[in-house]
Structure formats: structure tokens, C-alpha cells
Amino acid sequence: xxxxxxxxxNGRSWQVFSGGAGPDLLWLHGLRGVDPADPxxxxxxxxxxxxxxxxxxxxxxxxxxxIDNIHELALDYDDLIEALKLRDFALVGHSFGxxxxxxxxxxxxxxxxxxILIAPFGLWNEAYPVADIFAxxxxxxxxxxxxxxxxxxxxxxxxxxxxxAKAAADQMINLARSLTAVTxxxxxxxxxxxxxxxxRIVCPTLVLFGAEDAVIPARYxxxxxxxxxxxxxxxVARAGHMLPYEQPQQVLELIGREPVAG
Amino acid sequence: xxFHFFHLMPYPDLPADFREKNRSxxxxxxxxxxxxxxGHRAYNDYLDELEFAASVGFDGxxxxxxxxxxxxxxxxxxxxxxxxxxxxxxxxxxxxxxxVALYNPPTRVAEEMAMxxxxxxxxLVAGFPVGTPMDTTYCYGQSPATLREKYREAVALILRxxxxxxxxxxxxxxxxxxYVNVWPRPVQKPRPPVWxxxxxxxxxxxxCLENDFLYANLSYFGYLEAQKILDGFWRAxxxxxxxxxxxxxxxxxxxxxxxxxxxxxxxxTEPALYFYQRxxxxxxxxxNPPGYTSVATLRAGxxxxxxxxxxxAGARAELATLTWKDLMNRGYIVAGxxxxxxxxxxxxxxxxxxxxxxxxxxxxxxxxxxxxxxxxRFAEEVIPRLxxxxxxxxxxxxxxxxxxxxxxxxxxxxxxxxxxxGDVA
Numbered sequence: 001x002x003x004x005x006x007x008x009x010n011g012r013s014w015q016v017f018s019g020g021a022g023p024d025l026l027w028l029h030g031l032r033g034v035d036p037a038d039p040x041x042x043x044x045x046x047x048x049x050x051x052x053x054x055x056x057x058x059x060x061x062x063x064x065x066x067i068d069n070i071h072e073l074a075l076d077y078d079d080l081i082e083a084l085k086l087r088d089f090a091l092v093g094h095s096f097g098x099x100x101x102x103x104x105x106x107x108x109x110x111x112x113x114x115x116i117l118i119a120p121f122g123l124w125n126e127a128y129p130v131a132d133i134f135a136x137x138x139x140x141x142x143x144x145x146x147x148x149x150x151x152x153x154x155x156x157x158x159x160x161x162x163x164x165a166k167a168a169a170d171q172m173i174n175l176a177r178s179l180t181a182v183t184x185x186x187x188x189x190x191x192x193x194x195x196x197x198x199x200r201i202v203c204p205t206l207v208l209f210g211a212e213d214a215v216i217p218a219r220y221x222x223x224x225x226x227x228x229x230x231x232x233x234x235x236v237a238r239a240g241h242m243l244p245y246e247q248p249q250q251v252l253e254l255i256g257r258e259p260v261a262g
Numbered sequence: 263x264x265f266h267f268f269h270l271m272p273y274p275d276l277p278a279d280f281r282e283k284n285r286s287x288x289x290x291x292x293x294x295x296x297x298x299x300x301g302h303r304a305y306n307d308y309l310d311e312l313e314f315a316a317s318v319g320f321d322g323x324x325x326x327x328x329x330x331x332x333x334x335x336x337x338x339x340x341x342x343x344x345x346x347x348x349x350x351x352x353x354x355x356x357x358x359x360x361x362v363a364l365y366n367p368p369t370r371v372a373e374e375m376a377m378x379x380x381x382x383x384x385x386l387v388a389g390f391p392v393g394t395p396m397d398t399t400y401c402y403g404q405s406p407a408t409l410r411e412k413y414r415e416a417v418a419l420i421l422r423x424x425x426x427x428x429x430x431x432x433x434x435x436x437x438x439x440x441y442v443n444v445w446p447r448p449v450q451k452p453r454p455p456v457w458x459x460x461x462x463x464x465x466x467x468x469x470c471l472e473n474d475f476l477y478a479n480l481s482y483f484g485y486l487e488a489q490k491i492l493d494g495f496w497r498a499x500x501x502x503x504x505x506x507x508x509x510x511x512x513x514x515x516x517x518x519x520x521x522x523x524x525x526x527x528x529x530x531t532e533p534a535l536y537f538y539q540r541x542x543x544x545x546x547x548x549x550n551p552p553g554y555t556s557v558a559t560l561r562a563g564x565x566x567x568x569x570x571x572x573x574x575a576g577a578r579a580e581l582a583t584l585t586w587k588d589l590m591n592r593g594y595i596v597a598g599x600x601x602x603x604x605x606x607x608x609x610x611x612x613x614x615x616x617x618x619x620x621x622x623x624x625x626x627x628x629x630x631x632x633x634x635x636x637x638x639r640f641a642e643e644v645i646p647r648l649x650x651x652x653x654x655x656x657x658x659x660x661x662x663x664x665x666x667x668x669x670x671x672x673x674x675x676x677x678x679x680x681x682x683x684g685d686v687a
Contacts, residue, residue, distance in 0.1 A: 057407075061557060064407060068435070135289075135400065135547040173560050180407050180553030187405040 001036045001045070001052065008083050012066070012076065015054040016084070020045025024089035026081070026112075027052040028097030030242075031133075031145075033059075033178050040244040043252055048090070053080055055100065057181025064184055070192040073100065073185065074107040081111055092116040092255060094244055095215075096182050099190070102224075105205070106197035115205040116255055117224065119213055119241050124191035128217045134183060138175055147212040147240030148247075155245050198227025205231045208254055210239030210246065263611065263651040264660065266322035266356050267315030267637065268514060268620040271308045271342075273332035274627040275300045276540045281582060286545035288331040288396040301335065307630045309345055314634055315623075316346075316353035318641035321660070322387065324356040324620055326459070328394070329401040333541045340374045347382040351667035354660065355382055356620075358459050358478070359389020363409055364402045367437045368416035372423040372444045375454065383665035384449030390417050390475075391459045392466070395554045396544065406553035410465060412436045417469075424453045455659045457512065462491040463559045467498040470510075476618065476659040478512030482542065484593035485515055485610040492614040494562075508617035509657040515610065516622045518597035519639040523590075526597040529632060531586040534595055536626030538584055600643035607648055617652045618659070 001019040008014065017034050019041075025048035027041060034041075034052045044050050056076060057064040067073050077100065091112035093101030098120030105115045124130060131144060146152035185192065205228050209218035221233040234254055239246040276295060277283070284291060312323045323346060325339035336342060343355045355378060360371045379386040392413050398404045404412065415434045419442070422430070429443040448454055457476040460466040470477040477495055481488050492513070496506055504510070518534070520526035580588075589595045596606045607619065623640055624633040 061407070061553075065411070132547075134551050135545070137546045137550070138552075140547075173557060176552050176555070176560060177557055178552075183405050183551070183553050184407040187399070187407070188403040 001041060001050070003036060006080075006083060008079055010079055012063070012079065014080055014083075015059055016080075017041075017052040017054075018050060020048055020050045022048040024048065024086050025050050026084075026086060026089050026091050028091070028093035028101050029055065030095035030097055031178060031182060032175065040248055040251070043248060044255070047256060051084060051086065051089075053077075055097065055181060057184065058178050061177055061180060064181060067184075070103055070185055071107070074103045077104050078108050078111070081108075086111075088113040090114050090116065090255075092118070093120065094118040095241060096121055096186070098122070099185070099194070102194055102201070103192075103197070105203060106194065106200045109200050109202045112203050114203050115201065116208065117205065118208045118244060118251065119210060119216055120207065120220075120224065121186055121190040121216065122192070122194040123220055123223045124189050125220065125223055128219050130190055130217075130220075131215045133215055134179070134187065138172065138179075141175075144214045145241045146246065147210060147214070147242075148238060151242070151246040155242070195223070195227055198224065199229065201228050202230065206254065206257075207231060207233045208243065208251065209233075209235055210241060210243035211235045211237050212239060213241045213243070215241040263648050264321040264509075264618050264657065265641075265645050265648075266324050266354075266512075266618065266620045267312060267320045268324040268326075268356075268358070268622050269308050269312055269624055270326070270334040270541075270622065271304070271336050272537070272541045272626065273301065273335055274304050274536075276332055276536070276627075280540045281543050284543070286548060287333050287541060287543045288328075289400045289545070289548050291330070291332050295332065304335070308624070309342065309349075311624055311630060311633050311637065312342075312346055313349050315637050315641070316350040318638055319645065320353060320641060322354040322356040323350070324358050326358040326389070327361055327391070327397070329397045331396065333544075340378060343378050343386075344381065347378060347385070348670050351383075351669060352385075352664075354385045354387055356387040356457070357389050358387075358457065358480075358620075359391055361391055361393030361398055361402075361413075362416035362420060363404055363413040363436075364393065364398060365416070367439055368419050369423055369439065369442060369444060371416070372420040373446075375420075376424065376444055376446050376448045379448040379450060379454055380446045383667060384454075385661055385664050386448070386450070386454045387457055387661065388454040389457045389459055389478075390420075395551050396548045399551045399554060400548055406551045408436075409554065410556070414469065421453060421456075421473075424448055449665060450661060455661065457659070459512075462494060463556065464498070464562050465556055465559065467495050468502075471499055471502040471504050474658075476510055476512055478514070478618070478620065479616075480514040480620070482516070482538075482594065484595065485513065485606075485614055486593040488513060489613055492616065496615060506615060507655050507658075508611070508615045508652045509655055509659050511614070511616040512618035512620055513610070513614055513616040514620040514622065515607070516595040516625055517603060517636070517640060517644075518595055518623075519600055519603055519636055519644060520597070521599060523598045523602070527586045530595070530597060530628075530636075533624075533626035533628035533632070534586065534589055535584060538589070538594070538626075539581055541626060542581070600639060600647070603640070604644050604647040607644070608651070611648075611651055617655065617657065 001017040003017045006014045091101050098117040099122035207221050207224045209221050236243050236247045244251045325342045327339045328334040362368045375388050399406045423444045432439045459478040459480045518526050518530040623636040
């Protein structure tokens with residue numbers, strides 16, 4: 001994918017990766033930012049023109065000082081979508097990115113043509129609370145993100161040895177910075193009132209969960225279904241929170257499925 | 263040099279198998295372990311010990327704030343400082359302190375600290391810690407992404423609330439107040455001395471040096487391990503072109519005084535191991551939430567940090583088999599005869615250049631009897647040997663001109679009479 005720095009009229013800078021050909025698809029990444037070599041993005045580019053911006057704070061935490069809350073974050077994405085001249089696009093988000101995608105669709109219902117939420121944060125149900133991913137040492141975070149150990153091993157960057165201390169340090173700083181950006185919008189409970197705004201979403205919506213998601217129980221699909229007018233849900237077997245990387249074929253197939261009129 | 267008796271007020275009755283049966287002493291520690299009768303006894307013993315320290319010549323007595331834990335039972339150190347203000351005079355009340363980002367609005371802290379300063383006649387040291395990650399982000403729900411910014415804004419508001427004679431408006435990012443007008447106002451002008459207890463962070467050093475606050479490094483791992491941290495602070499002082507006045511800095515040290523090393527081992531092993539093995543048993547997931555340590559601080563010490571984390575992870579496992587000898591060899595606790603202890607503190611003063619020494623003479627489940635013994639021996643046999651150190655420097659970080667004490671009067675036992683009309687002013 002090609003990365004570029006986009007300067008918006010409001011003075012904000014965005015790093016945006018893009019590639020592929022076909023209908024426009026705006027991809028909002030999960031907890032670790034955008035990897036240009038992401039296999040899910042590579043697969044999507046065979047069918048779509050994929051645009052993948054890096055969320056505010058993930059590159060530079062100072063960006064967050066200009067964004068006080070989830071509403072200002074949605075406004076920032078609206079500015080970006082305007083600058084990218086995206087029309088009639090599919091809005092796809094994973095994890096934290098799916099929470100943002102839902103907020104964009106709720107704040108600006110006429111922007112996306114359809115919405116796909118993959119293991120979205122954003123709702124809270126006391127009966128089956130979202131796991132506290134921040135009460136786990138960084139080094140153990142993957143234990144809760146992944147269900148499929150084989151997929152996890154294939155995805156993992158080889159652990160840096162002694163000689164790679166600098167690279168290991170950078171990796172840790174990047175992860176710390178990414179998660180810090182996430183905490184701004186989900187700490188201490190990932191609920192910023194999205195449930196009240198879900199009924200504003202008008203486009204056809206698909207909510208996907210890994211059946212074995214240990215971060216956000218798959219039952220949250222029902223909470224999303226209860227709030228969104230035109231919604232379908234699907235559960236992907238043998239997958240956890242990282243389902244796009246654990247069961248990529250199924251997820252691709254579900255993303256590609258044309259929405260049924262609700 | 264000045265000496266301050268620091269009390270953590272731990273819960274003293276955690277079971278011997280606490281480590282094995284519980285994941286953390288902090289945040290989600292089971293309330294079933296808390297017996298109010300034990301707590302009642304402990305609070306009152308601990309206040310006795312602080313008052314005793316005041317009576318044997320310590321410069322300050324210290325209390326601090328922690329939440330949802332058995333490590334230290336002071337969610338509100340201000341309550342303890344208020345109790346101490348009534349039964350002491352002369353000794354300074356070192357409140358170490360209030361985590362100001364947790365209070366809404368933070369003028370609450372300005373008010374309570376002003377109350378304490380007035381009640382005590384100007385004896386308050388105002389501590390403004392950011393607060394541990396366990397307390398601030400997990401127990402009190404603050405986002406680590408905004409905690410430090412909120413903290414800095416709150417400190418600025420409190421200082422202004424003490425200093426400005428007139429009502430003012432405060433339009434902050436985290437606090438908006440149309441009318442700020444704190445009553446009462448502190449005795450000390452323009453404000454009580456401000457101390458910032460902290461670990462090692464670039465931001466804390468800069469904050470202290472820019473505002474003339476004292477920086478206090480509170481470590482459980484002794485002065486040898488703190489060398490790097492204090493070196494970092496004094497290098498930061500050079501960057502700020504600030505003189506190396508030792509009274510700008512404070513340090514916390516565990517101390518155990520006895521006739522000999524062997525006697526120290528006999529008396530102090532149990533409470534020391536209680537502290538390190540039970541009171542310090544914090545779940546690793548509660549120690550370092552993303553964002554609590556800034557990227558700048560990570561960058562400044564990242565390689566050391568990784569090594570430290572690895573080392574600490576190893577140390578964590580080792581804590582289970584820790585011995586008195588380990589504590590001595592690693593310098594976590596300074597122990598032995600008064601002469602030995604004084605030598606070690608002199609060495610610490612040379613190495614760290616700190617003028618304010620906070621000492622933990624009570625730790626773990628130490629009994630009141632042992633605490634008073636340790637405290638008296640330190641006060642009578644160690645402090646006099648060290649008193650003259652750093653006397654060439656002016657200490658601008660400690661209360662000076664306190665009001666004449668108004669001790670509590672004896673309880674009234676006579677029947678009160680009805681006032682005559684002429685009595686009423």
C-alpha cells in the first residue's frame with residue numbers, strides 16, 4: 001500500500017494508506033494501527049480501493065490534545081472523508097476502529113453506503129462486561145486477543161533478540177502509544193453513549209464477532225442489533241477478537257456479501 | 263539534614279498465604295480480608311506512633327494517599343493529618359499528599375489543605391503526587407492518556423486559588439469555575455511548601471524545577487538503586503540552571519536500628535518480609551497502564567526500562583523466597599547499629615545529595631512496641647550524628663514561621679452555666 005501524509009484545511013495531518021481497485025472501502029484499524037503489509041488489507045485490495053487512515057494519536061499523542069471526546073473524533077473523521085472525496089463507500093472497522101466506524105455512521109448517517117463492524121467496542125452490558133485489556137501486562141495482551149494459536153504465531157513479528165534491543169524498544173513504544181490513544185476513548189469503560197446514537201444509523205449494517213472473542217463477548221452482537229435499524233449479525237466460528245486474521249476467508253466473504261434490504 | 267517519620271499505615275493482618283491465594287494487594291483485593299476491629303486498632307496505633315515520632319524530635323511526620331488496597335489504609339490522608347494537627351505542635355505535617363487530578367473540583371484540595379494549615383498554625387507541607395497507576399487509573403477511573411495534563415491543570419488552579427487575593431474565574435480544560443475564592447486561606451504565604459513525590463519521570467522533574475517544588479523519590483528498593491534516578495534529577499536541574507541545593511530533594515528509606523546486625527535480623531525480618539511479600543504483591547497488569555508513562559520518559563530510559571521490567575519480573579518471582587540477607591545485600595533496608603545506620607545515611611547523602619530524608623521505621627506488620635523502639639533509637643542515636651549535614655544550605659522547602667501553638671484544652675468536666683445577658687458579646 002502507498003502511504004501519504006494528508007494535510008487538511010483545518011491544519012490536521014493524517015497518514016493515509018491506500019491501494020487496490022474497485023469500489024471504495026474505508027478501513028478503520030484495530031488496536032495496533034496500520035501495517036502496510038496487513039494480509040487482510042492485501043486481500044481486500046483485490047476487490048476494493050482500500051483507504052486506511054491511521055487513527056489520531058497512534059503516530060503522535062499530541063494530536064489527541066486537539067480532540068477532547070468521541071464527538072470531536074467523529075468530526076475529525078468527517079473532515080478526512082470530505083478531503084478524501086469518498087462517496088458511497090463501505091465503512092469497515094475492526095475492534096477500536098469499529099467503534100469509531102459506528103460513531104461516524106451515527107454522527108453522519110448519510111456518509112457510508114454500508115457499515116461493517118468487526119468485533120466492535122462501544123457498548124457495555126453489565127451482564128457480560130467487556131474484558132479489561134488494560135489490566136494485562138503488554139507482553140500478555142496477545143493471550144486474550146487471539147483464539148487461534150496458529151494464526152497468532154503466523155501473524156507475530158519474530159521476537160527481537162538481544163541484538164534488536166532498539167527495534168524491540170521501538171515496538172514497545174509503538175504499542176504503548178497506540179494503546180494510550182485507545183484509552184482516551186474507552187477508559188475506564190468502553191461506553192461513550194453509542195447505544196443512544198445507534199438508532200441514527202441508517203445504512204445497511206453487518207456486525208461480525210468471533211464466536212470465541214475473549215475481549216468483547218460475541219453476545220454484544222445482540223446489543224448492536226437491538227439499536228440499529230437495518231442490521232444483520234454473524235458469528236465466525238473458531239475465531240477470537242482478531243477474527244480478520246484468524247478466519248480471513250470467512251470475514252472476506254462476509255464483507256463482500258451484498259446487503260439484503262432491511 | 264532533616265528527618266521525617268513516614269507511615270504507610272498498612273493493613274497488618276494479611277494471611278501468610280496471601281501471595282498464593284490472591285493476585286493483587288491493590289485494586290481488586292478481597293474485602294473479606296478486612297476486619298474493621300483490626301483496622302480500628304491499627305489506625306489508633308499508627309497515630310500513636312506518628313505522635314511519638316513528633317515527641318522525640320522528628321522534623322516532620324508524613325502521611326499519604328492510596329485507594330482500594332491493603333498496602334496503605336489512607337484513602338484520605340487529610341483525615342489523619344487533621345487528627346495529628348490537634349495532638350502535636352511544632353512538628354511539620356508532611357502531607358504526601360493529595361492526587362489532585364482525582365478531585366472535582368480540585369479547589370476541594372486547596373480548601374482542605376488550607377484548613378490543615380490554619381488548624382496546625384502553618385505546619386503543612388503540601389504534597390501533590392500524580393498518584394500511582396493503581397490509585398488513579400484503575401481505582402479512580404482516570405484515563406492515563408489525560409491524567410498528567412489534568413494533574414498539571416489542577417496544580418495550577420490550587421496554587422492560584424491560594425495566592426490570588428481576589429475572586430477569579432478559571433476556564434480550564436478539565437475544570438471550569440465561575441467563582442474561585444477559597445476560604446480559609448493558608449497561614450503560610452504565598453503558600454505552603456509544595457513537595458512532589460514520584461518515581462522517575464522527565465515530566466515530574468521539569469514540573470518541580472520550573473515551579474520550585476521539592477522532588478521526593480519514594481523508593482522501596484533503597485538508596486543504591488536510586489542513584490540513577492537522583493542523577494537524572496540533578497542533570498535536569500543543570501538543564502534548568504538550578505543550583506544543587508540538597509533541600510530541593512527528598513528520599514524515602516527503610517531503616518531498622520538495633521544493637522547489632524544479628525539483633526536487627528531477629529527483630530525486623532518478619533515485618534520486612536510481610537511488606538515485600540504481602541503488602542507489595544501487586545498484579546502486574548495494574549502497574550503500567552498504557553499512557554501512564556509518557557513516550558518521552560519511555561524514550562529517555564527505554565533500554566534501561568526493558569531491562570528493569572525483565573529484572574523486576576524476575577524479582578517479582580524471587581520475592582516469594584526473599585530473605586533478610588537479600589534485603590541487606592540489595593540495600594533495600596538500611597539496618598544495624600546506630601553507627602552503621604548513620605554511616606549508610608551519610609553515604610546516601612553523599613551519593614544522592616538529598617537534604618530531606620523520609621524514613622520508614624514502621625513497615626509491614628511491625629508491632630507498636632517494635633516501632634517505638636526503632637523510632638526512639640533512630641531519633642536519639644542516629645539523627646544527632648547527621649543533623650549538621652548540609653547546614654551550609656538554606657532550606658526553602660519547609661514551613662518556617664509557624665503560629666504559636668494553641669493546644670487542645672483539657673476536656674471540660676465542670677457543668678456549664680447559663681450565660682448572663684451581659685456575657686454575650
